[in-house]
Amino acid sequence: MLENFPSNENRRRTFLKSLGVLGVSAAAAGPAVTAQESADSATDYHQALRDELTASSRQQKQLPAGSYVYGTTEEAAIDAFSLEGGGTETEIQVDTDAVPITKAERLEIPDASDDPAEYAYRGEITDRSFDEGDLLLAVAYMRSESDDAEANAAFGYRDSDSDGATASGDNFVQRGAAIEPSGEWMRYFFPIEVGAKPAGSDQVPALEFHTGYAEQTIEFGGIALFDYGDSDVSLETLPPYHYEGRAEDAEWREAAHERIEEIRKTDIEVEVLNPGGQPMDGATVDLEMTDHEFDFGSAVSVEHVTGESEDDEIYRETFLENFNRAVVENGLKYPAWEGDWDIDNDATRATLEWLNERDIPTRGHYLLWEEYSNAGGGGMNVDPDQSAAEIEAEISEKIEGHATEFEGQVSDWDMHNHPIWQSNFRDDDELGWDAVDRWWSVADEATDAGLYTNEMGAIGGQWQRSQYYDYISYLVENEYPIDGIGFMGHHQQQYNQMLDVADMIAGFDQFAEFGLPLLVTEFDIEIFDRRNAQDVAVQADYLRDFLTVAFSKEAVEGVLSWGFWADDHWRPTGAYYDSDWSLRAHGEQFLELVFEEWWTDETGETDDEGVYATRGFKGSYTVTAEKGALSGETTVTVDDETESVTVELTPPGKGDKGSKGKGSKGCN
Template identity: 30%
Template sequence: MLQKLEMFSVFFWVFFSCYLVLVDQTLASVEVLKNPDMEIVNFDNNWSCKGGCTLTSSKDHYSGSRSVMVSNRTANFNGLAQNVVVTPGSSYNFTAYIQLLNMEQGAMYQTVETKMTCKGSPGKKQKHSFEIWTRQRQIHVMYIYKFGATVNYLVDDASLQVVEENANWKTEANARIEKIRKSDIDVVLSSASQNEKYQVELIQNTHEFAFGSAVGAKQIVDPNYRKYAQALYDNFEWAVLENALKWRLMEWTKGKIDYDTPINALNALKGNGLEHWDVNNENTHGVYFETATGNPNITNQMFDDAHAVDPNVKIFLNDFGVMEQFASVPLHNQAKFLKQAGVPIYGVGIQSHIKNTSLDIAQMKGRLDMVAAAGLPIWITELSLASNDTNSRASALRDILTLYFSHPAVEGVLFWGFWDGKIFTPEVALFEGPDVTPNEAGKAYQTLFKTTWRTSVTRDVTGDSTFTVRGFKGEYTVKLSHNGKELKQETFKLGSTNQTINIDVGKTYMKLQL
């Protein structure tokens, strides 16, 4: 995992975490490391130095009274290490707090990684960054490294524990969905004829939760792609332009900026009731602007400048490798840093390009929880799930969407394309062919979006009546009919507060009450 640390005159403790994946199995959470809190000042039989370096007990600490100082390093692969025994059929989570004692000369940032070296066949060592597979109990050497060779650092509160599988995760997720994605709608019918029958319809038109996709700016306005556009409008409520608003794509030749392509696409999307937003992209992995300007805090200024131009725009960090790899902690740390610095950041974008259908839900939820701990809303900004087997993809898609929809910090999910005719790889598509027809994964998505997570209720009532419906949050139409004739119709929004709909049959309007 890459952890970007900014250069300050005072160095502070930074949380560091990664997952070591073997295979899924439920095991009790037992600490694997010896002397994980560094309170034992003698490091014999617990911690050691891999390569040329020195370990010294330090009174500087994150918790307790001690940490370990790693110094006198001669290469970037020198670092704190420990031999550990891992068990087959398990997933591990490693965490630690790290404090830099100095920066490498001329560097704005430092990178930290965790690596394991394990014995495979006799006499042969295998190195792995984070992900390892084994079929027998083996001794692995786990070590922290990658800092510049002249950098000294402290480590405290390290931990290596099994991530427990939760067999009841979906039941718990659906319970959270019922609680956080719904509110009550109380319908009160008055001044009705005592023995007359009426019909009340509650129809959800849109979701409060965002379901959307990336789209091609040129295709969305091209009459030859009419079916592509219609599939977008029929199956999604939000859209983001895939590339047309990116600087390099807008200005292939310096000074010649293509505004027309994105503006035409945005106008078409707005005209069909869809909204869009853009993000500050992949900042924990890239330091282009910082390096080019020599300013380690240029990202802060970019957020401030964007907010000054339009204070109504919700500004996001957005990054990859969070759900499928190990960037949850760096993203959490940067989001928290920007928030505490007073930067006008609204939320955090998690791209979520999943390259197989074998999902570890416990790990994924842990990563979501880590990012959410920064205290900002989350959007899943580039969801893709890769598999040539559309049935397998459909099953995994139901699970991952259930996880995202059930998480209280997540406000929306945007797919990174939906049609195999305009997508970065066809094995992630939801729709196929010239008619833009849903495949099994697309049908699974449609069922969730149009049926499972949407409220549509018709009630037959007699005379004055009261009934309650628990509905998904979003915009609704309520209709009152009598003997097949529609008497009145209104729209309303259902949010986190319960909504009361007072229908006076004798009046031409309905009264909506929060």
């Protein structure tokens, strides 16, 4: 992929990084304020917030400057808000480097109310008006140590009746209004499309947070409200971000689950025999799954597979526990293998040996990439000033040498990496498709490993889907030795690459028409900031839905994540594990799906004919049976071809009965 090389610089921008760069610079109340006015009137927090939302790195999600509604200091926003309906509010200092705010208010709600809006933390707006259709964006940090804390954001026109109670109208918050604060400070966004003001009323607009769901304590800080009324911005551009098909009751889910039941599971019949070889009724049978048939793999780092630190040891154990297929992330790329990058070849060989010793099928990344230099993260590392004949010969030699060097150590290769993103050799009139054709032939003759294509932007975003389809069509129609189709599966919020589920399904279905295995080779989901609570939530949901769709499609043979630990991940927000090895929300979702929802551990008894029948996910199992003092065990791979599993019982001290403990979830 584009930036997968050791010297890649992580470009992720967070509030903390913005603050470090900006120092004491500050934001203006509006987009036209001068630098001096900005410095005089705003704090670092507001400047960093605006800079983050207007950064060009946000791509399709870049926002205009807007104007601040509640002032440009934390103190001004706190002064604008008050708790209505009872309870207490106390201003507190925020003493942590984890978030960029310094002040907050702690609200103590005395009891639950039938109307949660009875207790409202409200900021009325009396110094400006809004037109129907104006777009606003509210921002707030929240935390709570109360169990099951809950709040709801609202924006609308408000007034008070004679008793002082709030009369609530329509809520103009469009997404993300429901909030469940946790024990750490997290940021929330609330996009607002202003509705019509009630005719003839004196009501004023207000942002408020309803907190009367329970007796609870909630802290609010960093509240800001952007007014985009005079800007060219769409509601879809405002965070938090969403995708169609995310709802738990979405129609596609039932069909996907039915496909999983049909495609990924099979009938399992266990026959238990007594020491005389006769059927044993009433025997207890335990089916304990140890590995999936489906590939849930990951890229691995040579540095950490061969390293000796405590983190290296955790890295290896975590990989073995969670994944059953591998790809060496950088060590087999030509710039690494030929010494341009600081990756030792002996360490790469040791990495392959370590994986093979543990029966981990390992992919080779890559044989052909139509890039002369290594500037894009890979390439062929060849001199472009050579003649076409020299270039073709050198690349042929590289492909043959690489394929031969690692024959028997890799299960398959990315034969043609990035064929759409980079077509430099095919665009050369003296090389063209003729050279690519010969390179495929060289690879086919040099290795028995499978030959795959590999490209981004088809099932991870879709900006290159049609081109990739046309390319695969050409290979198939011209009888190239293609064994599988790879999709990188990188998803970035700033590039709007979280697909609607219908588009995702359509993509898999389209490429399944070729009758070739489909493999997601480099899966990850990059979000803007792990302090954005709603981004973290959508990341977990998108992982759930992407894996569910992939697992439900018969043509798909696996999903390989492009790393799993934040300290060794090219897009750290996408890693399943944080730097301290704590499991993130989408990592929890990954484990829940792979080792709980899609995992079979069953116990039952044999019938009168000595048979226990059930249905389970295809994969490897340890099957144990016992009755009284008799016991037996076997290991088996269960798939559609498995007719039955036989376990022979033996008396104590005889046979090879192994441990009844649960096997490793991964393949080790």
